[in-house]
Amino acid sequence: MLADSHDARKNSVRLAADFTLPRIELLRKSKAWDFDAALTFITTPNAPSGRGFPTAELEALCRLHRGVVVLDEAYVDFAEENALRLALTHPHVLVARTFSKAYSLCFQRVGYCVGPPALIAALDKLRDSYNVNGLGQLGALATLDNLVYYRKNFARIKTTRARLTRQLVELGFEVLPSQTNFLLARPPRFPAEDWLGKLRARRILVRWFANPAVRDYLRITIGTESEVNALVQAAAAILGE
């Protein structure tokens, strides 16, 4: 949206069919990935696939770029790996993070960038005054005083994620390995869009996207234990209809 409002040329790149990063040799051959782009965004772990991209692959990609690369790590607290060291060692790499996901502050809109001083200084020059509200800043600081609580929460979500993945696979879902707080899952028997309606009828809300790349999938947020139980029971009931 910001690119459009500045009349900037933009270019989105398709992931591989299994939602991994395309192989670098393929990217170098294809015109789709522009290694000379002024600005490149890579969301890792990715949404809505839930996949995390290996830091080694990201580093190889970054090395080929001449412009700035932003690694959007919004979901990184649910992942096994992060790419922070790339922002700390490369002059053109930024890691962007947020308090809106793992720290439950989505209502307050607080995020931050990590990167080399020269890039941070350039961003600082352009940022608007009062760009992060005061209550959000206090909320974000408070989360940092309670990392023990949040880390317990991340661990709980990962445990529930593993359990839900297992149970959905048992029911015949094809589940992508997730490094986030949601699963992308291809449901059996009925089209994904029908599942959306059948689950909604049972007062369970999941996401479905009309985009051809993911229209066969549901995106399912990792809820509490009882929410996840309700989903599994509903899915079993739908399959038993």
Added chain:
Amino acid sequence: MLADSHDARKNSVRLAADFTLPRIELLRKSKAWDFDAALTFITTPNAPSGRGFPTAELEALCRLHRGVVVLDEAYVDFAEENALRLALTHPHVLVARTFSKAYSLCFQRVGYCVGPPALIAALDKLRDSYNVNGLGQLGALATLDNLVYYRKNFARIKTTRARLTRQLVELGFEVLPSQTNFLLARPPRFPAEDWLGKLRARRILVRWFANPAVRDYLRITIGTESEVNALVQAAAAILGE
């Protein structure tokens, strides 16, 4: 700052010596006021002078403009007049307001524009997603449920403002007529910058600006009754030294 970050040409216009709007005939002769500017901002009531500009004068100015005119009414709740009808009747006039002043939500950064549908639609096209945080939106809505409280507060501040003005004038201050929740006052006997230090030594904070246009003045926020009493007593004591 935003103009600079877009390399836009900008141009600030001096008010008259008594901080009123310069007379239109003078503006038309001078090169300082650019009636062809793409965007013109007028803060009314003005800061730091505290003066409100008559709507009739603002309308005459707006009529001469071909670009968009934004009337920044951040302090309007403390004023006797507002220019809302100009935004409702002219295709190129916007009124900007905020919950940061009279509604005490400065920490939450919520504001709004009133204007013709075509201008609002253009702003809507450019605004960033998630540009106002959720808690701020709830806070702003809550103030609208409590207008009785806020209006009582505006009235209280205006009463205190009149009283403080009178008492400062009795002490020899020259006080500009204020339509805001602060006074711009030229103190007697000592330079304004010395007053800043003398008041600070008595744990009273007022604002002083090095800018030549206002360096002889103090900007004094209208506080509670007891805060204003403390200021008046301190000023009398300083003059009695």
